[in-house]
Amino acid sequence: MKAVIYERYGPPEVLRLAEVEKPVPRENEVLVRIHATTVTAGDIRSRAFDVPLWQWLPARLYLGLTKPKRAVLGLEMAGDVEAVGAGVTRFKPGDPVFAFAGFGFGCYAEYRCLLESGKPTDDGIIAHKPANLTYEEAAAVPTGALTAAAFLRKANLQGGQQVLIYGASGSVGTYAVQLAKALGAEVTGVCSSANLDMVRSLGADQVFDYTRDDLAAITDRYDLIFDAVGKAPSSVKKGLLKPTGRFLSVHDSADLQPDDLNQLKATIEAGKLRPVIDRTYSLEQIVEAHRYVEQGHKRGNVVITVE
Ligand SMILES: NC(=O)c1ccc[n+]([C@@H]2O[C@H](COP(=O)([O-])OP(=O)(O)OC[C@H]3O[C@@H](n4cnc5c(N)ncnc54)[C@H](OP(=O)(O)O)[C@@H]3O)[C@@H](O)[C@H]2O)c1
Secondary structure (H helix, E strand, O other), rough: OEEEEOEEEHHHOOEEEEEEOOOOOOOOOOEEEHHHHHEEEHHHHHHHHHHHHHHHHHEEEEOOOOOEEEEOOOOOOEEEEEEOOOOOOOOOOOOEEEOOHHHHHOEEEEEEEEEEEOOOOHHHEEEEOOOOEEEEHHHHHHOOOOOHHHHHOOOOOHHHHOOEEOOOOOOOHHHHHHHHHOOOEEEEEEEEEHHHHHHOOOOOOEEEOOOOOOOOHHOEEEEEEEEOOOOOHHHHHHHOOOEEEEEEEOOOOOOOOOOOOHHHHHHOOOOOOHHHHHHHEEEEHHHHHHHHHHHOOOEEEEEEOOO
């Protein structure tokens, strides 16, 4: 099968198309014919590893100390089930699915096997595709939306509470705004000028422009401040919380649950959640797509179509 591989850490140009062996599903695995995948911040970081070794040492030990152990990146995808192992009960050939591949990556390819049920972070999560999304849209949901949902759960966000989402225009941020609204919270988004209307359109009650507004002068106080890009200045982290409020950064940890993707499917089908797609590239254009995402300014998600 066709896949994008990389054999050393480095710039986008280390990625190249190659022929690799098509996987065969084991007892409890589902084989998916992939129609779309994405370029996430996690793909960029795992490809480049341009930070001092000690900073990401646990990840580097896992992914490969001197060169990548896993040749194929890609954290999420949507496609059709092509075959299932004998022990699989929830999926059958032909089912449209979407999935988070977990630390195993491997979605920059025509096929990927996933456990029907495993440990969400390590083995990934697979679910039936929301009926109202295309494959391209569905592929852009798992990583960002699962992360946003996990952090809002960690914060125990309740209806009526006030939440500020810092970095509301990225993948995690656009999902966090919508999921917080779906929970009934009052949502303030912080993004740059070009994204104010988009973040408002996702349901934010109020938006601030971090390039123009003095965020330290905001008079509201929040039950939760969620930094969805890990770049909130300390005036936001510390100055805008209620006395009982909580600050969470996307760089902290948050647990995924096996049923999270099914719940997102239901929220999407109820019309309360949708992916923001910035650009779409083909698998052959993967280098270009990585160059774009590496700049750090994508709006929502960047999709890769797999023929
Ligand atoms: N803990 C986890 O399990 C987990 C899971 C997923 C992702 N992450 C991490 O979460 C972070 C965000 O991921 P993502 O995919 O959502 O990122 P992303 O989509 O690549 O974020 C890009 C967005 O961030 C905005 N941005 C950049 N600098 C900003 C700043 N100083 N202030 C406010 N907004 C800014 C950009 O808008 P403008 O520049 O145009 O303003 C752009 O819209 C990444 O570091 C990723 O590795 C963690």
